[in-house]
Amino acid sequence: MTALRALIVALLLALALAPAASADSITGRGAPPESAGASLPFANGFMMRLAAAQKRLNDTISAEFRSVRDGGSRMAILVILGLSFLYGALHAVGPGHGKAVVASYFVANRARWTAGIVMGSMISLIQGVSAIAMVGLLAILLQWRQFEVLNRAASVEFVSYALIALLGAVMLFRALTGRGHHHDHEHHEHSPHPPLPSGERGKGSTHRLDLKLVIAAGLTPCASAIIILLFALANDALGVGIAAVAVLSLGMALTVSTIGVASVLGRHTLLRVLDAVGVKSHRFEQSLAAVGAFCIVAVSSLLMLGAWYRI
Amino acid sequence: MRRGVAAAAALMLSAMPAAAHPHVFIDYAVVLQFDGGALKSVRMTWTFDEMYSSMLFQDYTSHPRGPLSAADVSQLRKGAFEDTADYHYFVDVTLNGKPVEVKKVTDFAAKFERHRMTYSFTVPIPDAPASGKSALEIAAFDNEFYIDFELVDKDAVGFENSEGLGVSCAPKKARKDTPVIGAVDTIVMACNWGQAS
Numbered sequence: 001m002t003a004l005r006a007l008i009v010a011l012l013l014a015l016a017l018a019p020a021a022s023a024d025s026i027t028g029r030g031a032p033p034e035s036a037g038a039s040l041p042f043a044n045g046f047m048m049r050l051a052a053a054q055k056r057l058n059d060t061i062s063a064e065f066r067s068v069r070d071g072g073s074r075m076a077i078l079v080i081l082g083l084s085f086l087y088g089a090l091h092a093v094g095p096g097h098g099k100a101v102v103a104s105y106f107v108a109n110r111a112r113w114t115a116g117i118v119m120g121s122m123i124s125l126i127q128g129v130s131a132i133a134m135v136g137l138l139a140i141l142l143q144w145r146q147f148e149v150l151n152r153a154a155s156v157e158f159v160s161y162a163l164i165a166l167l168g169a170v171m172l173f174r175a176l177t178g179r180g181h182h183h184d185h186e187h188h189e190h191s192p193h194p195p196l197p198s199g200e201r202g203k204g205s206t207h208r209l210d211l212k213l214v215i216a217a218g219l220t221p222c223a224s225a226i227i228i229l230l231f232a233l234a235n236d237a238l239g240v241g242i243a244a245v246a247v248l249s250l251g252m253a254l255t256v257s258t259i260g261v262a263s264v265l266g267r268h269t270l271l272r273v274l275d276a277v278g279v280k281s282h283r284f285e286q287s288l289a290a291v292g293a294f295c296i297v298a299v300s301s302l303l304m305l306g307a308w309y310r311i
Numbered sequence: 312m313r314r315g316v317a318a319a320a321a322l323m324l325s326a327m328p329a330a331a332h333p334h335v336f337i338d339y340a341v342v343l344q345f346d347g348g349a350l351k352s353v354r355m356t357w358t359f360d361e362m363y364s365s366m367l368f369q370d371y372t373s374h375p376r377g378p379l380s381a382a383d384v385s386q387l388r389k390g391a392f393e394d395t396a397d398y399h400y401f402v403d404v405t406l407n408g409k410p411v412e413v414k415k416v417t418d419f420a421a422k423f424e425r426h427r428m429t430y431s432f433t434v435p436i437p438d439a440p441a442s443g444k445s446a447l448e449i450a451a452f453d454n455e456f457y458i459d460f461e462l463v464d465k466d467a468v469g470f471e472n473s474e475g476l477g478v479s480c481a482p483k484k485a486r487k488d489t490p491v492i493g494a495v496d497t498i499v500m501a502c503n504w505g506q507a508s
Contacts, residue, residue, distance in 0.1 A: 045484075046495075047495045047496075048496055051456065051461075052461065054332075054333060054459070055333070055360065055461065058360050058361075058362065059336075059360065063361070066361075066426070093332075094332025145369075145370045146366040146369055150366070223334045227363070227366070230365075230366060231366075234369060
């Protein structure tokens with residue numbers, strides 16, 4: 001309940017604080033940025049195939065929404081839901097959706113692989129709730145124009161990244177100074193830390209997720225979810241739209257959770273290898289905590305700048 | 312430590328930035344417009360996906376359905392087209408290997424048919440030679456992937472006043488730079504015409 005209240009307060013705050021959107025309807029952003037960012041070799045047609053698959057799904061989902069409007073069958077609804085799952089899973093493969101935050105978080109923190117699933121799913125599902133809440137409030141209650149709603153989503157994105165950067169900075173500070181409540185590694189005899197409260201200690205690696213971070217990353221509504229909801233609204237099928245976004249979020253949860261689990265296992269493997277070659281993994285874990293936190297700060301700051309020029 | 316940094320960097324890059332991934336899907340087609348043996352301009356046509364078409368229709372027209380009026384087209388041009396000038400209208404074009412800078416386009420038109428919004432506009436090609444062999448490569452491309460552009464399946468290319476020039480066009484794989492994820496593969500329309508002089 002506390003988490004739910006925190007989510008509602010955070011979303012309302014984000015909406016209130018979000019700078020007025022000036023993004024263009026068609027480019028979805030303001031003027032182009034000055035400089036280029038990092039580079040990965042994607043010259044293998046991967047992005048092209050990924051986009052083409054999403055386009056086909058988008059086409060079919062649109063057509064099925066029309067048949068729902070025209071008195072449609074249950075079959076149309078089933079097709080919409082099934083394809084929305086696939087759409088979400090594929091869509092989340094592209095940049096964004098909190099994958100970087102999840103990956104970095106599990107570089108920094110020891111956790112079970114199930115925590116990767118929990119965090120990935122929570123972020124994706126909260127993103128879906130955020131999209132539904134925004135469309136409900138702005139498009140239905142306040143009767144905003146469609147592009148105003150979509151552009152406001154970009155503003156909320158900015159606030160979300162700013163919060164993540166802030167939380168990452170706190171994590172980084174704690175990692176560098178050795179303070180903080182996230183040290184859930186077994187305590188060595190000469191450990192400078194006081195014993196942890198019993199809830200956080202547990203056996204081995206019961207890790208408590210940073211809910212603040214999860215909520216901050218979940219605030220960002222996915223533009224695709226908003227577009228689907230607006231289309232559903234235009235076709236008098238809001239209920240189906242909400243169901244589709246719920247399923248879309250599950251699809252995204254699959255992808256983001258996969259990244260989370262990969263990161264947990266990656267860290268685990270790395271530490272095991274280090275143990276095997278006789279490196280003291282205790283000190284190394286502190287370095288990882290700093291590296292992960294630094295990644296969160298770096299990526300969210302970059303994304304924050306990206307969101308800034310789009311609003 | 313170094314391995315940790317490398318691993319973290321790889322993870323971070325694999326999940327790299329921005330609200331890129333496509334939210335808009337556009338099918339495009341081109342018509343090469345010749346005059347006196349020289350290429351004068353290219354007419355570009357964009358057809359939006361249904362969801363985006365619906366948003367454009369609802370925000371920029373004054374009626375719930377039916378064909379667009381001249382006032383609607385003007386609203387669309389001002390509200391949802393002109394700012395793409397910042398992005399060179401998402402047109403990438405090279406003539407004989409040299410990039411042509413697209414600053415201004417003309418004759419914007421829009422129509423709404425079968426649930427889809429279609430824009431068309433003319434891209435002037437200045438200084439194209441009237442004789443000799445020429446080669447043109449043209450594509451619509453958003454290097455941030457907010458918009459996914461694809462050539463239409465059928466009739467992706469057409470010609471005007473091209474008699475006797477022997478124009479031939481075919482889609483071709485090409486590599487383009489993007490600010491976020493580096494070089495990516497895409498498809499461009501590659502055309503050749505004219506006689507060696």
